[in-house]
Amino acid sequence: MKKSKKTGLILLVSIMLFIAGCGQGGNAGGNASSGEDNKESSSEKVTLQFWYPGHEETITAPVKKLIAGFEEKNPNIKVEYTSIPWKDYFQKLTVAYGGGSAPDVHGLGFGQLISTIDQDKYMDLNPFIEKSKWDGKEDFFPDVLKAGEWKGGQYGLLMPDVRALVWRKDFFQEAGLDPNMPPQTLDELFAYAEKLKKVENGKTVRAGLDIATTNGEQNFLSLLLLQGADYYQADGMPTFDSAESIAMLNKLVTLKKNGVIIPYNSQRLEGTLFQNSEAAMGLAPAYSLIQLKQAVGADKIGFALPPKGSSGKQTALMLGTFLTMSKSTKHADAAWTFMEYWTAKENLFQVATASGYVPPRKSLKEDYLKLAPENQTVFELLNDARGFTISNSWAVNSKYLRNALEEAYFETKPIEQALKDNAEKAKEELKLK
Amino acid sequence: MKKLYHTILPYILILPNILIYAVFVLLPLVWVFYLSFTEYSVISPAKWIGLGNYKAMLSDSIFQKAMMNTMLYWVGTIIPIMFIGLIVAVLLNSKVRGMAAFRAAVYLPGIISSVAVALTWLWLLNPTQGPINMFLELLGFNTLDWLQNTKTALPAVMVVGAWTGIGFAMIIYLSGLQGISDQLYEAASIDGASAVRQFFAITIPMLKPVTFFLLVTVTIRSFQVFDLVYVLTGGGPVNSTTTIVNEVFKAGFQEYKMGYASSLAIILLLITMLITLVNYRYGSKQDV
């Protein structure tokens, strides 16, 4: 029974640790509460909770710098900044909203905003914009402001990420193409893609064009926009069974059969094919290239307006992060002061350029071009750019489009039937029949 | 007085555990049950819609696919996990040299977080550069794009699931084996029973409570599979790997239909409970 002593000792230590821990846990809570009491007692000092997605140094550093400047200028407003990785962000924010602990100001994904905007949880910014005569009203790109508009209200200010055509100059050279001449039309894009694929032992080791086959609705929309089409309307009606859509998917499926497209999941952890040097061309946001530029050299990567569609359209897909205020905030004025500071010319420029986004103010063009000549292209993108159509049917339509795309790419259904069947299901779920 | 003490004492012993459990697990469970009868976007209050969610389930073909996949995943992982887990545990128990190293090799996959596991396997299964395909090529077999093929994606996910679960079963079986008195084996040896016979006559019956425990917990774990699917395939291609919990996640956090997600969770609960009760009957035959 010698062992019993030892076990007993371990147990005793465990219990002591446990009791000590409970005390500590309680203390931590107690401290937090007394801290909050202090803040409330000195009534002028306000603390804003601010959550923003993205945990890359390229985002957190400029945001921290911005907050420091803001607090210096507004000594009675403190901003508590929480950065959360994108992939975890929507869960964290959703639960906080559900539990009544929404942060005062926060970032919001494009899909998140439009699928929840009708629930009246976000603050309409127009009264603040009018009261403070916010100069961004005139200076922001109209398309950028429009992205956060709904029923006459302004529910978010978009920090846009615009999808341009990106390509690998070294792969172009390898395929005998002019590395400084990207494809100008959709037909050229597909023709180049055929030439750029790399096949070894009958298997494609490098795709000509980066197209995600699972969760592929964003790539597909990028291409649809060039043909002047979309996958659903503002009233929620799916349009991904349109003639343009069927023709586009036909083309893509052919490309996949020819080994030009490597099937993959756009939400996979390893990033896109293009980011992994596994595709020669893609439609990607500028910020996603930062790491690749470091790995292979900035001179090997080309960046241009998307190719023209058959009607000459060049509309770029613009998603990004909305800056939004919670309707439940107790410090609306302070929150707006912060948002105004964030979107002020010089601050916006600082944050946007450091994180690889485009500063969405027209008056910043000169400064932006000074940074790099190719920024001309990026800035031009904003002249004709749009995101998802605002409608709470976004989630349902996206779900069924994804489904249809997969069924077509993996040939479990004929292309037209896949699109039509899923459009029917979307209509059924949205009660549009 | 003493009798009262003896009646109450068991309750006192389980009280701390039960209390915490009731507040943080069972109460939320009741809540989820209620939510399954509502339309609930999470950010707005829930709206009672009666059986609406359960009716919607009947016409949801993706849910049916997910249910099918979950069942297949269960069968496809529980068998290798329990079988290999038992074999390894018994072999390790026969006092082999270097046992610690073997045990660690088998258990360590279960320690690594599922995201890291998935990242590793994504590379192993990579269609062009992955070691698995390279090996197959070397042997002259046809290679496959494992995770991007509607026929092989689910089996591939199962292999990864089993790989992470075997260590768990092994540990449980190993500790179960410690509970079997050596005297039983000694007596059997004297009677001239072979090792195989001892295995079936002593080891298996004596491990019954442990086997029951594993049947229930591995079943529950299999039914709850999410991380692996989410990271390895995202449920694709064409929903060939989606599971109930993956659908719960999608409905709740991507489509803001937490009411529907709750109803899926309740169905999952009912099925798991049914299987557990069947097991429980088997497990408690020799109990107390």
Add this chain to the structure above:
Amino acid sequence: MKLQQNSLKRSVIYAVLILIAVAMIMPLLIMIFTSLKGDAEFASEVKTFLPKEWKFSNYILALQATNWAVYFKNSFIVTVIAVAGSLFFNTLSGYSFARLKFKGRDMIFICLLLGLMVPAQVTIIPQFMIMKSIPFFGGNDIWGNGGNGWLDTYASLIIPELSGAFGIFFARQFYLSFPKELDEAAEIDGCGILMRYFKIYLPMSGPIIASLGILKTVAVWNDFFHPLVFTTKEAMRTVQLGLSVFQGQYSVAYNLQMAATMVVSLPLIIMFFVFQKHFVQSLLSSSVKG
């Protein structure tokens, strides 16, 4: 002859074990090798098993990249207390369910199991609300209003882990396999219910505590979802949140990701080696033999 047969048997056992062990360990070796590769190896189209150049500096980079000291401290505090507390409560309850007779025992037990069968994705929201409205904590009044309750404290990560259907179930199953003669003998000696637990069951629980301890430690240490939702402050983050942050920051740098993963898993690996020798000491047989 017998000896020969024995050695043949041994070889077969070893062969089977080595085969399984290699299959199990291979992906882990790949992880380690990946963590030591240079950046350029990932951009290049030819990928190899072993690193072309062994870059141990990846680990230094991974360690410097984020606030690991805080994350490790938090994870240690949460894990140690949660595991120690739950081991005590779970074995005590497991003993009660296995050996004591009381009304509603099986019913309560089944109810306990129910909690294991619901995915965290749906229970997280009610759990969050309960955490937020714990009375008297975090600025809350007696009705649980006004403050943040246990959110953003260690309590939110520790308290729910103290109980555990899994642990109770585990302990119960093991105590069921203990010979009943033990109890009978003890009862004759005048040992009460509690005494029997402390004098007989607990001393023989070495293997149980070791395996349950390992399983629980892994579960608490690797939990990502609950810390994500229940904590917001940087100062309260755990290693898994740190790892997720890291993955966001170096999304395509597999080498650094794997290095960070190895760093985060290292305490678990050490813990495994420390604990594992306990679950082979056959306490039961030695005590029965006297």
